[in-house]
Amino acid sequence: xxLSTPLIYTLLALTLVPGRLAIGANSPGPxxxxxxxxxxxxxxxxxxxxxxxxxxxxxxxxxxxxxxxVKPADLTQTSWQNSRSNKEMVQIIRQGGxxxxxxxxxxxxxxxxxxxxxxxxxxxIRELGKPAATGYMPAATLGLQQKLELGRxxxxxxxxxxxxxxxxxxxxxxxxKHPPDLSRPDAFRTKTDEDLEGWAESGIYxxxxxxxxxxxxxxxxxxxxxxMPALILYLRSLSLH
Numbered sequence: 649x650x651l652s653t654p655l656i657y658t659l660l661a662l663t664l665v666p667g668r669l670a671i672g673a674n675s676p677g678p679x680x681x682x683x684x685x686x687x688x689x690x691x692x693x694x695x696x697x698x699x700x701x702x703x704x705x706x707x708x709x710x711x712x713x714x715x716x717x718v719k720p721a722d723l724t725q726t727s728w729q730n731s732r733s734n735k736e737m738v739q740i741i742r743q744g745g746x747x748x749x750x751x752x753x754x755x756x757x758x759x760x761x762x763x764x765x766x767x768x769x770x771x772x773i774r775e776l777g778k779p780a781a782t783g784y785m786p787a788a789t790l791g792l793q794q795k796l797e798l799g800r801x802x803x804x805x806x807x808x809x810x811x812x813x814x815x816x817x818x819x820x821x822x823x824x825k826h827p828p829d830l831s832r833p834d835a836f837r838t839k840t841d842e843d844l845e846g847w848a849e850s851g852i853y854x855x856x857x858x859x860x861x862x863x864x865x866x867x868x869x870x871x872x873x874x875x876m877p878a879l880i881l882y883l884r885s886l887s888l889h
Contacts, residue, residue, distance in 0.1 A: 681771025688793055689769045693757060698723055702776035718751050729777035737770045799882025802875055815886035833887045844880045 691700070697712065699705040702723035712718040721728055732740075739747055741761070745754030761769065804813075812818035815830030829835065836844065848871065871879060 681767035681769070681774075683768070683772040683775045685765070686768035686770070686772025686775075689761065689765055690772050693760070694769075697753075702773065712753060716751075716753060718753050723773055723776045726777060729774070734770055734774075737773065738766055741766050741769060795878045795881055796885060798875065799878035799880070799885075802871065802879045803882050806879075815883070830883060831886045835887060836884055841877075841880050844883060845876055848876065848879055 690698075690702075694702075695706055697704075697706045697708045697720040699709070699720075704720040704722040706720060709720050712720065723729070736748065740750070740754065742756060742758040744756030745751045747756070757766070803811075807815075808819055809821045810817075810819045810827050811830055812827075815835075817827035817829050819827065
């Protein structure tokens with residue numbers, strides 16, 4: 649199923665990398681967390697110990713128990729949720745386990761996460777403690793985030809040289825014709841996914857780049873069924889960066 653362009657923009661607004669979204673004048677302050685963004689932070693920094701669903705069963709958990717007799721907390725337990733205020737959870741995340749007389753293996757993330765990201769993470773952890781029927785369901789948005797990351801990697805390898813890291817047409821390759829600014833809000837609004845697929849498939853030819861294709865297969869190699877949709881999604885996200 650292909651998403652309409654307006655729906656893609658709506659989903660992207662919810663799922664861009666944490667910390668990249670601006671907070672408007674009418675938006676909640678930084679002490680109000682967003683579990684949608686918090687899900688990505690949890691997956692990046694917490695799931696290795698606490699597990700994807702927060703039950704303390706991440707891939708590092710057996711080693712921590714075997715070597716140090718430390719068991720990551722099961723964040724889904726009602727007793728754990730009720731024993732921590734949001735303020736205490738912020739302290740644990742930002743200052744580490746030692747700050748609350750717990751294990752030093754719970755790292756401090758203050759130098760990695762900004763205050764808004766911390767509150768987003770707390771909001772997601774609170775969702776983990778809710779019954780499955782009413783709790784947070786991150787699978788769809790996490791999948792979209794992974795697709796965006798794949799698209800970013802492909803764009804970096806195959807498009808940055810001409811179009812630049814943010815799509816502004818300021819890449820290091822010298823061209824007779826200046827590449828278009830792909831970061832404009834209206835850059836792709838009149839383009840279908842099929843249009844963008846044809847453009848991407850043409851590789852270096854669509855710009856008439858004077859490079860021997862046989863010597864630059866990495867630049868214009870064909871994309872598979874997962875890579876092409878990911879690149880298209882990332883291209884549509886450039887105006888939101």
